Amino acid sequence: MVAITLPDGSVRSFDGPVTGAEIAQAIGTGLAKSALAIRIDGVMKDLGTTLTADARVAIVTRKDAEALELLRHDAAHIMAEAVKELYPDTQVTIGPAIENGFYYDFAREHPFTPDDLETIEQRMREIVARDEAITREEMDRDAAVAFFLGMGEKYKAELIAAIPEGQAISLYRQGGFIDLCRGPHLPSTAKLGKAFKLMKVAGAYWRGDSRNEMLQRIYGTAWFDEKELAAYLTMLEEAEKRDHRRLGRDMGLFHQQEEAVGAVFWHPKGWQLWRTVESYMRRRLEQNGYQEVKTPQLVDFSLWEASGHADKFSESMFTIKTQDERHLAVKPMNCPCHVQIFRTGIKSYRDLPLRMAEFGSCHRYEPSGALHGIMRVRAFTQDDAHIFCTEDQITSETIAFCELLKSVYADFGFTDIRVKFSDRPVKRAGSDVSWDKSENALRSAAEAAGLEMTLNPGEGAFYGPKLEFVLRDAIGRDWQCGTLQVDTVLPERLDAHYIAEDGSKTRPVMLHRAILGSFERFLGILIEHHAGRFPVWLAPVQVVVATITSEADAYARDVLTRLKAAGLRAELDIRNEKINYKVREHSLAKVPVMLVVGKREAETQAVAVRRLGGTTQEILALDDVIAKLTAEATVPGA
């Protein structure tokens, strides 16, 4: 007797061993049809799994959140089967489900072409139509290694060989294709359905290590129904429309060119945006007890050797040999310079916490393949600051920083924030004792700040652990921007100290922190988040005054003067064009507010207010409109 407890608490008894499929069948034929897998005592298993003992069982259908992962994993296997059928000289490696889809890495001499993708996708549809059963089998580890080597699958054999001896290896077979896989899988290939699409081919290193050979990765997307697939593809199109490179050009914000790779030419409108963000940040920092400084662009290389940066990053530093044989580096970061300022004069415990901020312009020779629009550049400006404090102050400084960071993000329209905790990396400076100390201090400070964190093992900076703040944008993409890092190494290496209450020389702790990260990147994110339709306070041009007829020109000029006097960034459009044309043009330029004036408005000292994207107008008295817009244009927190 096997007693199965279902999620609703009811119990069903079976005479002997029973499979998940049989349980589903016993509950109902409808359920049996839609059953994809089962959950035994909370663990997802194949539908074909045989139960020999009492258990809690849930039938997994497509309504289950994790079912989509199964579907995508199956899609990866079916793609591998298709590739092996079409190109038998290919070796298979790994193929997991990922966000929105799946991929599979193949080893093959000839590159896959876009045409190949179509062929493979077509074959996948055939395999789905064949409805091949997906069955699980087990094999002894060494037998499995021999089995895959015998098939010429050396990558698979390598993966299996890394599994501890004596452990049974599970294999999944579908048609003529067999793959090493932990599972679980759907019962047959037909379950994949039609809602999938191969997206792109790309290179990827074997085992994610750049010292290894490069494999060919094919990416695909898969969904339960075609509506979801279509929605996903539409989302991608939306993302493309808000691409900051396209909007940056269309809106006249900036440009980039070959002669200054990895750098940005900011045009007047883009620079206006920058200045708005910068002055906002400057005020927030002042309000929060930071002092702003400015440090040199070119600094003798010896400082970077002393700080330890040269050890790890010399290859990505721009360096200069001067005529008088000095070896300089263009600063890749600001912290060593800030320590130099801290070190001048004698600091007392009364000076701490000392919060030193800089809009630091830095250069890093980023690998060519990493460059991406203004999001990843070689010349960038950080909203950088270092808080010199005592160990006891770490918690209160962390709490204060998190408050500031959240309110800044909220002002820019980001409210969905995630936090990652990154601990010690393999290559690091400082003793294990000091790492224990700083990791514990940061963790407890973050907990005191009420943060929910996920662990990001081994991803800390070489001098200390860090918190990383990830914000989610309007279309659900994540961007890592802010950071807070605890550092006891640099104060030591660069010999910073203060006089403690008892008169002794003591090392301060340094907290490295940034909210926006780099201005270039953050502005790129802002552009994409708002799709170029900035709120009034951020918009480079806030208002356009447009005339309907030249009879209103003089009044329109008055309106412009009044707007400018009120501090609004306004432009005038008195061209001899139809109002439709003007509305369209300024709408495409994403100007948030248009004030349309004709004869009627001129006579009554009014304006017709039209909002970007709106379809209606409101006729209002000029004075009221100016008051309203001035309020809207007010920078948050001012």
Place this chain on the structure above:
RNA sequence: GCCGAAAUAGCUCAGCGGUAGAGCAACUGAUUCGUAAUCAGUAGGCCCCCGGUUCAAAUCCGGGUUUCGGCACCA
């Protein structure tokens, strides 16, 4: 840096051995018009760069640069 793809007018793209094209934008003229494209005309090109093949190269070949999509990297 690695794998793959691409580079033609300001933008989007066609042309793929035989005189460089379209739409939009720009410019000029006309139009004074009530909320997302008025009409007509004009101009615009080192076809990414350097070599090679050829009677002839935007087109084929080699090298380079940059960009794009990933991977790796990200103090």
